[in-house]
Amino acid sequence: MNEKTLEKLKILADAAKYDVSCASSGTSRNNVQGGIGTAAGWGICHSFTPDGRCISLFKILLTNHCIYDCAYCGNRRSNDVKRTAFTAEELAELTVEFYRRNYIEGLFLSSGVIRNPDYTMERMVRVVKLLREVYRFNGYIHMKTIPGASNELIAQAGVLADRMSVNLEIPSEQNLKLLAPEKDYPSVFAPMRFIQQGMLESAEDRKKFRSAPKFVPAGQSTQVIIGATPDNDKQILSLASALYKRPSFKRVYYSGYIPVNTGDSRLPVLAKPPLVRENRLYQADWLMRFYDFKAGELVDDLHPDLDLDIDPKMGWALRHPEFFPVDVNTAPYEMILRVPGIGVKSAGLIVTSRHYGRLNSAQLKKIGVVMKRAQYFIVCRELPMQTVNELTPQYVRRQVSQKQKKATAELLQYAIEWGE
Amino acid sequence: MEEGENNKMIVFVYDKTLDGLLSCVFFAYEQKKFPELILSESDPKPLFADERYYVIAEKEKSIRVWKALEKKLSKFAQNMVLSVWLSELPETAMLLFRYIRKNIDHPQGIEMNFGDDDVLRIKDIAQKVGTDARKLIQFIRFQETADGIWFAPVSPRYNVLSLIAPHFRSRYAGQPWIIYDTMRNTGLYYDTRRVQEISFAQEDLAELKSDRLDTGKLSDEEAFFQKMWKEYFQSITIKERINLKLQRQYMPKRYWKYLPEI
Numbered sequence: 001m002n003e004k005t006l007e008k009l010k011i012l013a014d015a016a017k018y019d020v021s022c023a024s025s026g027t028s029r030n031n032v033q034g035g036i037g038t039a040a041g042w043g044i045c046h047s048f049t050p051d052g053r054c055i056s057l058f059k060i061l062l063t064n065h066c067i068y069d070c071a072y073c074g075n076r077r078s079n080d081v082k083r084t085a086f087t088a089e090e091l092a093e094l095t096v097e098f099y100r101r102n103y104i105e106g107l108f109l110s111s112g113v114i115r116n117p118d119y120t121m122e123r124m125v126r127v128v129k130l131l132r133e134v135y136r137f138n139g140y141i142h143m144k145t146i147p148g149a150s151n152e153l154i155a156q157a158g159v160l161a162d163r164m165s166v167n168l169e170i171p172s173e174q175n176l177k178l179l180a181p182e183k184d185y186p187s188v189f190a191p192m193r194f195i196q197q198g199m200l201e202s203a204e205d206r207k208k209f210r211s212a213p214k215f216v217p218a219g220q221s222t223q224v225i226i227g228a229t230p231d232n233d234k235q236i237l238s239l240a241s242a243l244y245k246r247p248s249f250k251r252v253y254y255s256g257y258i259p260v261n262t263g264d265s266r267l268p269v270l271a272k273p274p275l276v277r278e279n280r281l282y283q284a285d286w287l288m289r290f291y292d293f294k295a296g297e298l299v300d301d302l303h304p305d306l307d308l309d310i311d312p313k314m315g316w317a318l319r320h321p322e323f324f325p326v327d328v329n330t331a332p333y334e335m336i337l338r339v340p341g342i343g344v345k346s347a348g349l350i351v352t353s354r355h356y357g358r359l360n361s362a363q364l365k366k367i368g369v370v371m372k373r374a375q376y377f378i379v380c381r382e383l384p385m386q387t388v389n390e391l392t393p394q395y396v397r398r399q400v401s402q403k404q405k406k407a408t409a410e411l412l413q414y415a416i417e418w419g420e
Numbered sequence: 421m422e423e424g425e426n427n428k429m430i431v432f433v434y435d436k437t438l439d440g441l442l443s444c445v446f447f448a449y450e451q452k453k454f455p456e457l458i459l460s461e462s463d464p465k466p467l468f469a470d471e472r473y474y475v476i477a478e479k480e481k482s483i484r485v486w487k488a489l490e491k492k493l494s495k496f497a498q499n500m501v502l503s504v505w506l507s508e509l510p511e512t513a514m515l516l517f518r519y520i521r522k523n524i525d526h527p528q529g530i531e532m533n534f535g536d537d538d539v540l541r542i543k544d545i546a547q548k549v550g551t552d553a554r555k556l557i558q559f560i561r562f563q564e565t566a567d568g569i570w571f572a573p574v575s576p577r578y579n580v581l582s583l584i585a586p587h588f589r590s591r592y593a594g595q596p597w598i599i600y601d602t603m604r605n606t607g608l609y610y611d612t613r614r615v616q617e618i619s620f621a622q623e624d625l626a627e628l629k630s631d632r633l634d635t636g637k638l639s640d641e642e643a644f645f646q647k648m649w650k651e652y653f654q655s656i657t658i659k660e661r662i663n664l665k666l667q668r669q670y671m672p673k674r675y676w677k678y679l680p681e682i
Contacts, residue, residue: 013655049657052666356533
C-alpha cells in the first residue's frame with residue numbers, strides 16, 4: 001500500500017458515492033475462532049459525511065472502467081474521467097484495516113462492468129472470498145450483483161455476502177431503455193428472482209441441517225433514481241410495494257437525481273436535486289413497511305404525486321376526516337398508529353399505559369406524542385378539543401403545512417460550499 | 421410530605437454503591453421509615469432533617485431486595501434499573517428508591533405504567549444511557565500503538581464502559597485493546613483472553629486527554645491508514661447535497677475530537 005493506493009481510493013470512492021444504500025442491519029453473527037469481526041444485527045453508522053449521510057459500510061467500486069453508456073451515470077464509457085481498478089488484495093487489506101479501527105461495519109462492493117458481466121462478477125467474488133476465507137473476516141458484506149452475471153457466480157456470492165442488491169435505477173422500463181439502451185428490466189429481475197430462490201432454499205435446508213450455509217441472510221435491496229425521468233410517485237410506490245411483497249426484499253432506496261452528465265437531451269435540467277420529494281418518498285416507504293399503509297392509500301389516480309408541503313401520513317388523514325377523532329384510551333393499536341404525530345413507539349406506550357388509567361394530554365406529550373399534529377385527530381381524558389371535523393381539513397392543512405414547510409426548509413438548507 | 425410519617429423529614433445516608441441503595445430499601449421496609457432524601461457521605465446535609473440514618477451496604481440484604489424485584493420486573497425493566505444506576509445523575513438514588521418501592525407495593529408491579537412520572541423518567545434516563553453507549557460503539561476510534569495494543573480514548577456522558585465491553589470483546593477477539601474513559605480516569609483492557617479494569621497515573625492522563633496519541637507511540641502504519649480514511653471520507657461526500665446541520669444532528673460535535681476524518 002502506498003500513495004498509488006490512495007489515488008485509487010479517491011477515484012473509486014468518488015465514483016461509488018451515488019449509491020445510497022448503506023444499511024448494515026438484518027443479520028447478526030458472533031465472532032469465529034481466529035477471525036475478526038461480528039455482525040451486530042442493528043445498523044451501526046460509524047460516521048456522517050458533510051452531506052448528512054451515514055457511513056456504515058466501506059462503499060467502494062472495484063473499478064470505474066465500464067462497457068456501458070448509461071445517460072445518468074458518471075462512469076459511463078463516453079465520459080472522459082480517470083479510470084483505475086483495485087486488486088483484490090488491496091481492497092481486502094484496506095477493508096480489514098478500516099474495520100480494525102472501528103471506521104466501518106464492513107464492505108459494500110460494487111463495480112463498473114469490465115469486458116462482460118461474468119468477468120466482472122468473478123473479480124468481485126474474488127475480493128469477498130479473500131476476505132472471508134483468508135482474513136476470516138466476519139463483518140458485514142453487501143455485494144452488488146452485475147445484471148447479466150451467471151447464476152453460478154451469484155450462487156457463489158450469495159453464500160459469502162450478507163446482502164445483495166441489483167439496482168433498478170429507473171422506475172419504468174420504457175424510460176430505462178431510453179437512458180440505458182444496453183439494459184432492460186429482465187436482466188435486473190432475473191438475478192432478483194434467483195437470489196430470492198437461493199434464500200428460500202437455504203432457509204428450507206437449514207430446517208433439516210443446522211449447518212447448511214446461509215444464503216444472503218440480510219436479504220436484498222434495490223435503488224431507483226428520482227426525478228431523472230417523468231415517472232410519478234404512484235408508479236414508484238406501486239413498484240416498491242410490489243417488491244416488498246417478496247419475502248426476500250428488505251429495502252428500496254430512493255436517490256434524488258443529481259445531474260452528473262451535462263448536455264444530454266434525454267435528461268432534465270434541474271437547479272438542485274429533488275430532495276423534498278425524495279424525503280416524502282422515504283416517509284411513504286416507511287408508512288408501507290411499519291404502519292401497514294397500502295401504496296394506494298398514499299397515492300392514487302387523483303393524487304399521483306405525494307404532497308410536498310405535508311407529510312404523507314398527514315396527507316392521508318386530511319383526505320379521510322371521517323376516520324377521526326380517534327379515542328386514544330379505547331381505540332385499537334392499528335387505529336392509533338394512523339394518527340399524525342403518533343409513531344410506532346408512542347402508540348405502543350399508549351396501549352400498555354392506558355390499563356392503569358385514562359391518559360390525558362400532558363401524559364401523551366411526555367410519552368412522545370407530537371401534540372402539535374395529533375391534537376386535531378384525537379380525544380383523550382380532557383373534554384374533546386376541536387378536531388379536524390369541526391375545524392375542516394383545509395384549516396388544519398394551513399396550520400401544519402406552514403410548520404412543515406419550515407422544518408423541511410431547515411432540513412435541506414445548503415449551508416456553505418464544501419471545501420477541502 | 422408523605423402521609424403517615426408524622427411529617428418528619430427523614431434522610432438516609434449511604435455509601436453510593438448499588439448494594440448500598442438496595443440496602444436502603446431493605447432498611448426502609450424493616451424500620452417502616454421512608455426517606456425524603458438519600459444522600460452520600462460527601463453530599464451537603466440539610467440543616468432541618470429530623471431523623472438521619474446511616475445505612476450500611478450489606479450484600480445479603482441487597483440480594484434479597486433484588487430477588488423481590490426480579491419477581492415484579494421484566495428482564496428489560498431490570499436492565500433499565502441498572503442503566504439508570506450507571507447514569508450517576510444526582511437524582512438517581514431517590515428516583516430508583518421510589519420506583520422500587522412502587523413496584524414492591526403494587527401487586528403486579530408498575531413497569532408498564534408510563535403515565536407515572538417515575539416510570540417515564542426511568543425509561544427516559546435508561547434510554548439516554550443506552551444512546552450514550554450506542555454512540556460510543558459508533559464513534560470510538562482505535563489507534564494501533566507501537567506495542568501492538570489498539571487504543572481508544574473516550575469521554576462518554578455516563579459511566580457506560582461496562583455496557584459496551586461485550587461488543588468489542590467479541591468483535592475484536594484476537595486484537596488486544598484499551599478503551600479509556602479520560603473523564604472518569606478508568607478504562608478497560610482486553611488482552612485477548614479477558615477484560616480487566618485499569619487506570620493510568622495522573623501524568624499519563626494529561627497526554628491521553630489530548631485525544632490523539634503522540635506519533636512516536638503509534639505503529640508505523642497508523643498515520644497512513646488514518647490518512648486513507650480521511651481521504652475516503654471526503655471523496656464519498658456528495659457536494660450537491662451538503663447539509664452540515666443534519667451531519668451535526670446525527671454526529672454531535674462532542675464526538676468529533678476522536679475522529680481522524682474530521
